[in-house]
Amino acid sequence: xxxxxxxxxxxxxxxxxxxxxxAAVAFAxxxxxxxxxxxxxxxxxxxxxxxxxxxxxxxxxxxxxxxGGWAVTRRTPLFARDRVVASWLGLAAWMVFAVGALLLAxxxxxxxxxxxxxxxxxxxxxxxxxxxxxxxxxxxxxxxAE
Amino acid sequence: xxDELIVVRCQLGERDAFPELVRHWHGRVERYVxxxxxxxxxxxxxxxxxxxxxxxxxxxxxxxxxPWLFAIARRAVMNRLRDAYASPEPLPVEDGPxxxxxxxxxxxxxxxxxxxxxxxxxxxxLFHLEDLSLDTCAQICAVPVGTVKSRxxxxxxxxxxxxxxxxxxx
Numbered sequence: 603x604x605x606x607x608x609x610x611x612x613x614x615x616x617x618x619x620x621x622x623x624x625a626a627v628a629f630a631x632x633x634x635x636x637x638x639x640x641x642x643x644x645x646x647x648x649x650x651x652x653x654x655x656x657x658x659x660x661x662x663x664x665x666x667x668x669x670g671g672w673a674v675t676r677r678t679p680l681f682a683r684d685r686v687v688a689s690w691l692g693l694a695a696w697m698v699f700a701v702g703a704l705l706l707a708x709x710x711x712x713x714x715x716x717x718x719x720x721x722x723x724x725x726x727x728x729x730x731x732x733x734x735x736x737x738x739x740x741x742x743x744x745x746x747a748e
Numbered sequence: 749x750x751d752e753l754i755v756v757r758c759q760l761g762e763r764d765a766f767p768e769l770v771r772h773w774h775g776r777v778e779r780y781v782x783x784x785x786x787x788x789x790x791x792x793x794x795x796x797x798x799x800x801x802x803x804x805x806x807x808x809x810x811x812x813x814x815p816w817l818f819a820i821a822r823r824a825v826m827n828r829l830r831d832a833y834a835s836p837e838p839l840p841v842e843d844g845p846x847x848x849x850x851x852x853x854x855x856x857x858x859x860x861x862x863x864x865x866x867x868x869x870x871x872x873x874l875f876h877l878e879d880l881s882l883d884t885c886a887q888i889c890a891v892p893v894g895t896v897k898s899r900x901x902x903x904x905x906x907x908x909x910x911x912x913x914x915x916x917x918x
Contacts (some may be wrong), residue, residue: 618763739756740760
């Protein structure tokens, strides 16, 4: 087997688009699921059928989030650049959730503000860690290239 | 370009770095797997590189890529030779004058290795054919340096016996 044959076999694992697609799917599932959850929790007196529908949608969103999370941790790992892109996607997903929650919830309850802020802080911290890790590798690359 | 630089570029996610890493190390991985298993096995080699792709973002010491890669290759080989590794290891022999070391020659080692038990085969491969240090061999095999030395001694003795059996005159 030549190196080129081997690289062909590893093509799926080495695809940048695929890795970012998995991360995007995870965040879309998470944001969608969280928004439906907010709607469900803040809408009083929903009929049973609607509650079941919301429950199913939350589960579907969570399933996509779990699948995407599994894929980027176990199947196609995120390299430093991918982690930065994925972290920006995470922050964007949080913003979608935050704006959506403000629009959907008639009166924003206190617990929702706490949950929303906690998610935002987590997304921002994740981005900071990713940027720092990439910067450290860039510094090391520059040192080695000298 | 140094190995560490290629590894760091891979960890950054640079598109052309991983093919470079594969081209640089593929031959050694293929040779190690082939000599440990006694035959070429593309699936095991692919398994090794798949594990490298998955583990590379978490590799904390890019300058230790070689030992890390061989440790992965060793695990993949162990999975194939599980029965052979499961057999009890013989007691260490006294370190005497190492006459057998004189007959250790790259090509001869390569030819006769397949008859040796896997533990002895792997240290001979790593130490003599891959030119890795005792410390690195110990790290890859996850055993103390003393164990590597005793395996090397036993391996050389077994190798000499094998070579003599095949008609090689020391």
